[in-house]
Amino acid sequence: MRTVSRHPDDRLLLETCHARSVELLRRNLSPGGILAATVGQRAQLRGYTAIFGRDAAVCALGMAVSGDKELERAAATGLHTLAEYQAPNGQIPKFVDLQKSEADFWYLGCIDSTLWWLIALAYLDLRQRYGKRIKLALQWLLAQEHQRFFLLQQNEASDWADIMPRSGFVLYSNALWYFVKRLYRLDHAAETRANFNGLFHPFSTGLAEYRRARLLNDYVLRSARDRDLYLSFVNFSFCGEEGDVFGNVLAVLLGLADARASRRTLDAITRARASEPYPIRAVTRPIKRASILWRPYMARHRQNLAWQYHNGGVWPMVGGFWIAALVACGRRQQAAAELVKLARACAVKNWAFTEWLHGKTRAPRGMPGQSWNAAAYLMAERAVTDGVDPFFSL
Numbered sequence: 001m002r003t004v005s006r007h008p009d010d011r012l013l014l015e016t017c018h019a020r021s022v023e024l025l026r027r028n029l030s031p032g033g034i035l036a037a038t039v040g041q042r043a044q045l046r047g048y049t050a051i052f053g054r055d056a057a058v059c060a061l062g063m064a065v066s067g068d069k070e071l072e073r074a075a076a077t078g079l080h081t082l083a084e085y086q087a088p089n090g091q092i093p094k095f096v097d098l099q100k101s102e103a104d105f106w107y108l109g110c111i112d113s114t115l116w117w118l119i120a121l122a123y124l125d126l127r128q129r130y131g132k133r134i135k136l137a138l139q140w141l142l143a144q145e146h147q148r149f150f151l152l153q154q155n156e157a158s159d160w161a162d163i164m165p166r167s168g169f170v171l172y173s174n175a176l177w178y179f180v181k182r183l184y185r186l187d188h189a190a191e192t193r194a195n196f197n198g199l200f201h202p203f204s205t206g207l208a209e210y211r212r213a214r215l216l217n218d219y220v221l222r223s224a225r226d227r228d229l230y231l232s233f234v235n236f237s238f239c240g241e242e243g244d245v246f247g248n249v250l251a252v253l254l255g256l257a258d259a260r261a262s263r264r265t266l267d268a269i270t271r272a273r274a275s276e277p278y279p280i281r282a283v284t285r286p287i288k289r290a291s292i293l294w295r296p297y298m299a300r301h302r303q304n305l306a307w308q309y310h311n312g313g314v315w316p317m318v319g320g321f322w323i324a325a326l327v328a329c330g331r332r333q334q335a336a337a338e339l340v341k342l343a344r345a346c347a348v349k350n351w352a353f354t355e356w357l358h359g360k361t362r363a364p365r366g367m368p369g370q371s372w373n374a375a376a377y378l379m380a381e382r383a384v385t386d387g388v389d390p391f392f393s394l
Contacts, residue, residue, distance in 0.1 A: 010340050017343035018381060020351045021374035022068045025059065028371045029070075032098045033078025034059045037355070038369025048367050050095040050104075051078045053113025054160055055372045057120035058317065061391055062375025064124060065382040076124050082117055083133050090133075090140030092117045106162070108155040114141060115176040122183040123391060138184060141177065148210055149195045150188040152177045156295070160246070161282070161310040163303060165295045168235030171200050171247035179254040179392065196256050200230040204261065228268035229284070230257075240293065242311075243284030245274055246318045253325040253392050262329050269322070270334075278345035279319030279338050281359050286312035307359035309366070314357040316345045320376025328389040339377075339384050346377055 028035045036055045037048035056078030063075040085096045085103040093103035094110035114137050121130055144152045151174045156167040166172075174196055181189040195213070198205045202217040203224070220231065220239050230248050232240030248269065252262045269275070272284040286306035287293050298304040304311045319342045326335035346353050348364050353373040355366025383389050 013340060013343050013347070014381070017346055017377055020346065020353075021062075021377050022066055022071065024353055024369060024374045025063060025066065025071055025371055026068070028369065029074055029077075030098065031077075032081040032096070034063070034074065034371050036095070036371055037367045040369070043367055043369070046367060047095070047097070049099075050097045051081045052095040053082055053092050053110065054116045056082060057113075057116035058372045058379075059375040060120040061123060062320075062372075062378035065390065066378050076126060079117060079120055079124070079126070082113070083130055086133055086136065087140075089143075090114070090136035090138070092137060106158060108158040110158060111144065111152065111154045111173055112159040112176060115173065115180055118180050119176065119183065127184075134184070138180075138186065141180070142186075145177075149199065149213070150192040151195055151199070157297070161244075163298055163300065164310050165287070165293050165298070166233040166240055166244075168233055169199055170233045171230050171240075171244055172232075172250060174200075175247060175250035175254050175256055178256055179250075182255070193256055196251075197261070199234045200251075201227075201261070203227040226268075226285075228264055230265065232283075238292065241285070242287050242293070243268075243272065243274075245269060245280055245282055245284065246315075246321065249280075249318070249321050249325045253321060253328055253389070255392075266326065266329060266331065275319065275322065275338055275341065277341065277362065278314050278316065278348075278357060279342050280322045281312055281314050282310045282318065282356075283312050286359070309356060312359040313365065314345065314359055314362070316342060316353070316356075316373040317370070317376045319345065320373075320380040323380035324383045324389050324391065327383040327387065328393065332384065332387050335380075335384050339380055342377055342380060346373055 028038055033051045033056055035049050036052045037043045039049050043049050060075040063071040081096055082092050085093050092114040094106045094113050096103050146153055151169045154170055156165050157163055159173050178192050181192055198208055202220050208214045208217055216234055219237055226241050229243050230251050232242055232244035232247055248265050251257045252265050274281040274284050288306055303309050306312055323335045323338045352364055352368040353370050354364035354368050355370045357364050
């Protein structure tokens with residue numbers, strides 16, 4: 001492994017994090033693929049010892065560049081398990097419980113498992129092997145697409161941010177959708193990109209021609225305060241201004257933002273200090289109870305209160321994509337510094353690779369032994385070491 005820092009202490013930290021990441025991923029392997037977290041009583045009770053769609057896909061990217069032959073060979077195993085449990089309509093499950101031999105599709109339908117599965121298959125060059133299942137998955141996604149905006153539509157809490165009130169046209173999901181369209185050469189990709197920017201950042205675009213787009217934009221232009229980041233979602237008469245970091249990072253990384261928009265977005269996230277002291281907070285401004293966007297379910301188990309979980313918690317996994325986006329935009333020096341901070345986040349509580357940390361206190365929260373934290377570190381490390389994003393550049 002080539003080092004990316006001149007400081008001996010940082011080099012040792014990065015080398016240790018690489019070794020610990022490989023070790024964790026190997027420990028979390030199962031015959032059915034990579035588990036979301038290390039097996040234990042708490043993990044089993046909370047359902048983390050399953051094959052999750054989005055987790056398995058993100059892990060496949062990191063495992064493929066890990067330099068470890070066992071992980072490279074096992075990268076596709078979880079994707080195969082998910083394919084075996086694909087729904088008749090084409091949807092990929094949120095997760096597969098191997099002990100019960102059953103798939104789960106979440107309360108309102110998990111839209112991003114299918115997207116991530118398709119992305120991982122393309123990266124691992126498995127499109128031909130899963131051709132029929134891919135066709136069915138794409139057919140399911142196209143059935144969720146608006147026929148004038150060419151953007152996916154979804155209900156609340158139906159993607160990775162599963163206790164957040166984003167609905168309608170969601171930034172994160174549609175960033176993935178545009179990338180899937182490019183990977184699989186689907187029709188109307190250019191329209192998807194144009195409408196993505198027109199709806200999620202109407203401040204920098206001209207007047208929309210489509211009447212309903214103009215009405216959606218009018219509400220945003222009259223009510224929105226922050227014009228530096230993409231909106232987290234746009235619905236009939238409301239939108240999300242909490243500053244969805246993952247969605248904004250993916251917009252930059254997956255080719256939806258041009259050079260000017262990329263600078264604007266990355267600068268805004270940096271000014272918000274979203275990666276201090278660890279990369280990176282899920283949102284720049286958490287939704288408070290007094291907000292019109294607050295939902296009672298966000299207080300369930302006191303999990304999604306302000307500065308917690310998806311509502312302002314620090315997610316090392318997302319930090320890996322943040323670093324890749326910095327590299328993709330030529331900010332390698334900043335990315336190298338962020339990689340050191342990401343390694344420190346993974347090292348919290350004796351290399352717990354904790355799921356997330358409190359956005360204010362930095363206390364480790366969620367489930368330890370998270371596979372995708374290790375994978376995201378390996379992905380970010382490769383991007384910084386090579387000086388180019390190896391995953392999402394087409």
